[in-house]
Amino acid sequence: MDHLLNPKVLDIEISGIRKFSNMVNHIEDMVSFTIGQPDFPTPEHVKLAGIHAIEQNVTSYTHNAGDIKLRNAAAQFVQTKYNLNYNPETEVIVTIGASEAIDITLRTILVPGSEVILPGPVYPGYEPLIRLCDAIPVHVDTRDSNFKLTAEKIKTALTDRTRCVILPYPSNPTGVTLTADELKEIADLLKDKEVFVLADEIYSELSYDSPHVSIANFLHNRTIVINGLSKSHSMTGWRIGLLFAPEWLSKHILKVHQYNVTCATSISQQAAIEALTNGIDDAKVMKKEYMKRRDFVCSRLDQLGLTYVKPNGGFYFFVKIPDYIALSSFDFAVDLANKNKVAVVPGSSFSAYGEGFFRISYACSMETLQEGFNRIESYLKR
Incomplete structure (x- = not known):
């Protein structure tokens, strides 16, 4: 009975x-550099706040927009950190993770076409949501601009049907981000x-070489900022996202969220209050360790003669497959997994412009990175 289903869903x-x-996860002794999830536990004081919420029966509905204490904490957090x-x-x-925040935003602002x-x-999480709105994703090739979506590139893609520009920085899968000057150029254009x-x-919160800057500082009235606690506080399973938008817009996004x-x-919200107040700097410890891992991966990639753009945020490298390997990114990843038991993500997972690359997540222990790169070296020597 598939013919009775929404064809846009069937196409996803x-x-x-x-x-x-x-x-590849079922393969024994696999070193995995695939899933982008922090390998640190949720901070102990945050977990205790969640436990306390259960013990105190904080298990009822909250305000649709969230507990006001959490919204206060979130507003204070982005004001302190990013001057928003x-x-x-x-x-x-x-919201229920950043994913829901993206979904309800797109459903609010997009119309067919x-x-x-x-x-x-x-x-890859944006395109299906765009298509479910009967809208059209327009991917812009950033391979010649160090994976940055610049004002110049946006200008060439703008049409009278353009409704939204997505700026996902620091970037998954490349780890690059945009400077304040680059963001201001985009704001001036739009x-x-x-x-x-x-x-x-x-x-x-995982910006390494310079503080994070938001385009909302330059284009506040039409920017929707999506954030959350999954990466900053290692709370992926708690599913807490945060959406910031001007009132004229947020009141309509809230309707989509409500229904x-x-x-x-409610329990995760109580843990989130603790994370954003007493744990406002919890990410610093993780960030310090990620920087060590990033620098290690840089050194190993350099030793192997592999081409990449040095990431300054997140926990990913987007690496070019050597020209002497005549395989698609998918076939390369399969071959590496089968022969040397290292799992990386094929670049084609990140649009057609990712073909010829592979993504490494360094959200894993230094020992895992060392072992994985020893295996990659062995594979390349073949």
Whole structure:
């Protein structure tokens, strides 16, 4: 009875990241560099706040937008960290992870035929949501600009149907980010155009070489900032996302959120309050360790003669497959997994502009990285 289903849903495939990870995870002694999930536990004091919430029976619905204490904490967090100012009463929505925040934003601002500009390569979670809105993803090739979606590149892709530009920085899969000057150039380009900016800043606390800057500092009235606690506080399973938008826009996004999920889980919200207040700097310990791992991966890639753009955020490398390997990115990843038991993500998972590359996640122990790169070296020597 498939013919009775929504054809847009039938056309969607599961993420290439998950697809490949599921394909190789059963192989014994596999070193996996696939899933982008922090390998640190949720901070102890945050877990205790969740336990306390259960013990105190904080198990009822919250306000649709989230517990006001959490919205206050979230507004204070982004003001302190990124100099962003949002009214917690009307401009902050607590969502079920950043994924839901992206979904409800796109469903609010897109109409059939709308075009959405996004960089290529890019995280694969945006395109299916765009297509479910009967809108059109427009991938812009960023391979010749160090994987940065610049104002110049956006300008060439703009049409009278452009409704949104997605800026996912720091980037998954490349780890690059945009400078304040680059963001201001984009804001200047768009300030007189009826175009929204969706700024997915879930990796904002993992910016290494310079502080994170949000385009909302330059284009506040039409920017939707997406953030959350999955990466900054290693809380992927708690499913707490944060959406910041001007009141005129957030009040409509809230309607979609309300009928979609009612509210985020009350227990996770209590843990999130603790994370954003007493744990405001919890990411610093993790970031220090990630930087060590990043520098190690840089040194090993250099030793192996592999080409990459040095990441300054997140926990990924996007590496070019050597020209002497005549395989697609998918076949390369399969071959590496089968022969040397190292799992990487094929670049084709991140749009057609990712073909010829592979992604490494360094959200794993130094010992795992060392072993994995020893195996990659052995594979390349073949």
